[in-house]
Amino acid sequence: MTLTPIMDRDALNRFLETDFPQIHTDGKVFDVTDVGPGTVVMRLAPNERHLRPGGTVSGPTLFALADVAAYCVVLAHIGPVALAVTTNLNINFLRRPEPGPLTCTCRLLKLGKRLAVIEASIFGADGEDLVAHATATYSIPPR
Amino acid sequence: MTLTPIMDRDALNRFLETDFPQIHTDGKVFDVTDVGPGTVVMRLAPNERHLRPGGTVSGPTLFALADVAAYCVVLAHIGPVALAVTTNLNINFLRRPEPGPLTCTCRLLKLGKRLAVIEASIFGADGEDLVAHATATYSIPPR
Amino acid sequence: MTLTPIMDRDALNRFLETDFPQIHTDGKVFDVTDVGPGTVVMRLAPNERHLRPGGTVSGPTLFALADVAAYCVVLAHIGPVALAVTTNLNINFLRRPEPGPLTCTCRLLKLGKRLAVIEASIFGADGEDLVAHATATYSIPPR
């Protein structure tokens, strides 16, 4: 499976801003930092709202990071199709993240006509500890 | 498996307010409405922050509802152990919810010494359409 | 969602025998025992091949039971479409089953044009203990 992205980092970030403004209600929290063949890297700079006591990032925030990053890796390879929707997301929480930014690396496991399957690995601020791991399925509307 | 809750609705809602205030940042959004043997029902009254264009409730909000409700059904049966943590959550998104409150019914599938497994069904405002379905695993700290 | 089955118990068992003979390599192990609106009940009579030391039924056998029963509840409602395929299956193993037959109750959570989502509950020989719980997604070929 050779995958070639057709949207780059800036195009993805612009698309999130214009078509998905609600994820930026609290400032620019989600940021695509890299795009490659079958992959996207997204950074999350958490604010108070995303934290739990002790400074750890909340579960729903980790879920949102995996979900938005998975959406981006799909869009990067099929173009800005706003109607792709998550049908399934399975997430394992592995370690409590330290306070600080998180990085999510997403990889397309499959890009079919109707379904895309994505793996998402979320790393802590040190870039080494795997904080959470998810697999997601997106349904792709008929083109 | 006979399960007897040891925290009632009011005790659960008080616990959420005192130990989990961050989920109420935007007003009282999550509300335990019923507790039974092995079950908890939680209501979500979404505000603007939880909505996507068209008035539909966002995926991360559905995730948070399933996760908090699962936490409550565990606490209801083991007492206020703040350190129970989600280790896995698998969610299927079934239908776009209509605008309006959502109801999540949680059921303990297993309550072991180390792990609890919970099923969560999220219904739309009409109380009939199944909007999302999740299973979650919580790790229970040694008592 | 009102669901009306269009294949009954005998039609499903005949379909399994003619189109899916490999699941009966070791004798008639899988048996549909009941069909209702949105539901199918399947019985597994394990033989030596399905057991682990101590007489407990193996994980792959529990997986196969959930998967075949999920397939049957889809077929029961869309007709004998041999090409429906599992795209995702998430299974929680809850208790070691006692030796003896197992019963799997399947329920359609969603029956869309492209995807069906099914919940499967596997009970032990006593009919009360929940041994395993699964959710599965089937992709439905265009009709």
Place this chain on the structure above:
Amino acid sequence: MTLTPIMDRDALNRFLETDFPQIHTDGKVFDVTDVGPGTVVMRLAPNERHLRPGGTVSGPTLFALADVAAYCVVLAHIGPVALAVTTNLNINFLRRPEPGPLTCTCRLLKLGKRLAVIEASIFGADGEDLVAHATATYSIPPR
């Protein structure tokens, strides 16, 4: 997380033969081919029993491959603890495998005191096409 295996390939294959003979009922089907820090590679040589019409390997066989390989990567790092049990397995089926042997690469995402989380990638005979992808949780008995 630095992981050092304490069982090598031959030790794992011997353990499977002596403690898990039932997986070899039909001949030596499962074979550990490589062990590394946090990883195990397992080969499956399917026989008639594992095939579906058209020569494709069945879903339960792919499940069993992911499950046994995940078990081996846990054992490789904690030693031959026969009582580690799968508590959750989530599998995505991505492509119909071509006839021929399959290879499963397993990676420890977390090795805790109580739980291990493993990622399993199953490749087809060509060694390139990703046929299925799974994540599994194993419960580790107190040592």
